[in-house]
Amino acid sequence: MQPHVSRVWNFSAGPAALPQAVLERAQRDMLDWNGSGASVMEQSHRGKRFIAMAAQAEADLRELMQVPADYAVLFLQGGATQHFAQIPMNLAGEGDSADYIVSGHWSAKAASEAKPYVRVNVAASGEADDYLKLPPRDSWQLDPNAAYVHYTPNETIHGVEFHGVPEVGAAPLVADMSSNILSEPLDVGRFGLIYAGAQKNIGPSGLVLMIIRRDLLQRAGRPMARIFRYAEHAAADSMLNTPNTWGWYVAGLTFEWLKAQGGLGAMAERNRAKAELLYRAIDGSGGYYRNPIELSARSRMNVRFTLHDAALDAAFLQESEAAGLLALKGHKALGGMRASLYNAVPPEAVEALVAFMRDFAQRHG
């Protein structure tokens, strides 16, 4: 342990903050994990110790999210972006079409990357509204024959979030939950497939968590190498080839930590309070700060805001970093600021941010 570790409040959109307790545990066990005399990174994924840890991580995740038994849980690689392609490869046959709800940068990208593998029907889009609001459910042009319906419950860059799961009929609902998974309780049974890059609410990058209804594993998809087939990964307990063992381990530590925090109900309460605190500070700043998103679509995870004068942006970023508030710069496509408030960002971080914002506004009038 370092004698003088000085930690900052980290608002990074991803790779993002991890719980300090998780980092301390990983640090402590780095050279000698689980009595093995070696790091967890140095263990065979086929060894007893690693398999027991991996199974415990899956069991904890199933308990946290109350995953029904007819769903497989997979620990994969490639980032959500690879699965933008792999999902249609697995779920759609030749000539099939799929519905995509486009509500921001990431769902637009999911639709675009799917095109080599499925006829993409953009059933609804918020583009004409600059993604400042969500396309209302009654405007969606769903195809009753779609192989699946894909949407992105929370848009990391645009800062919009669906509150509640949309009803889409018989087609399996596929959700990229990279930036809001584990942030609140969820009725997994409403979904056909949930997937998430780990680097926001789960663990380090390079790991993708997938929850897939087992009947979907029977879909033939198209001719492809085994390594791309979800059914093969499920049959091999995600050890079809060597998985990202470190990522799986840190994810497991995070699941353990979430359970100790009181589970997803407690996290939902904490996350709602954090977001409310920040939005109130923005809305109550008399126009000094501004969030452009329609109230009902505001994200609890990624809070965009602009300063009343963009000429102050550089000073805001410099002074906030000096005050120990990391990574507040907005995505380059949109400018302004963004504070990401994932599970591992404690309420104290948001309090510090809000205090800084008030102070900054006073000093820079």
Added chain:
Amino acid sequence: MQPHVSRVWNFSAGPAALPQAVLERAQRDMLDWNGSGASVMEQSHRGKRFIAMAAQAEADLRELMQVPADYAVLFLQGGATQHFAQIPMNLAGEGDSADYIVSGHWSAKAASEAKPYVRVNVAASGEADDYLKLPPRDSWQLDPNAAYVHYTPNETIHGVEFHGVPEVGAAPLVADMSSNILSEPLDVGRFGLIYAGAQKNIGPSGLVLMIIRRDLLQRAGRPMARIFRYAEHAAADSMLNTPNTWGWYVAGLTFEWLKAQGGLGAMAERNRAKAELLYRAIDGSGGYYRNPIELSARSRMNVRFTLHDAALDAAFLQESEAAGLLALKGHKALGGMRASLYNAVPPEAVEALVAFMRDFAQRHG
């Protein structure tokens, strides 16, 4: 730092031993990396600090392997197995064929996983010899029109290794170096593409290192999502999407460590001495231990051996583990024992193993 860390000698085939100095550095910096006040896992891959680290890792690798300027270095995901498929997707057009040299489990798998994407010509195979020797170069039936020639310089499971790079004419030579990369100096210019899963000689699993001649990036391949195209990854400096940031970081620490050890020339000498010590102990055991591989094909990295009586295997494994010698069990397909002697396994580990083997033979007569 833990007060009572007890480390074992780790002969795991992969994920495998890492240099202790690398683990200690990762441990020290876990909560506060590079003065950032956050873990390296909590940094945006687009941030200045991470980009500088990533570039330094690439520069160190280029220096260690003397990678010519007309080669791109990529940090990818998916394991070597995914690239068994992705290589033909990128390098072969519709109707193309490729030559595969099959010298053991992994090259056979590479050939098999390529089949959905290219006509596979098995130009040579050691299968009839149970992979105990390598198919001699003058027996290879190479196709002058092959899109590329694929081989596996070292077979992790079968314990055979090509010593020297084969001449294959004009077709680009593609090599899966997962288990021998960085173990000795290499003339990269002889290859079209080199790839390696990181979990043996580089770092943690979930990272793939690729070195690809830039002209090969121009090959059209076939219609596919951008995420599968090596050219897109190269154009984005391996940040087309979020890379495995922890893996990249640990790989960088390993490259730094290799430079401090004196580079690949020094590692080659050390690796040769380690392998010789173990093979001498096996060959000099009067048949108590036995390695079945043809002398000229013996691997420096993965040393297979059997006991003269398989009924002693269980005792050997139990007593060796009690003596702090980890993961000596051979692959389940072959039985017996296997000691993997990658860069991070120090000479002292092999000395301890050899001493144990002598002692075991005396005690169990």
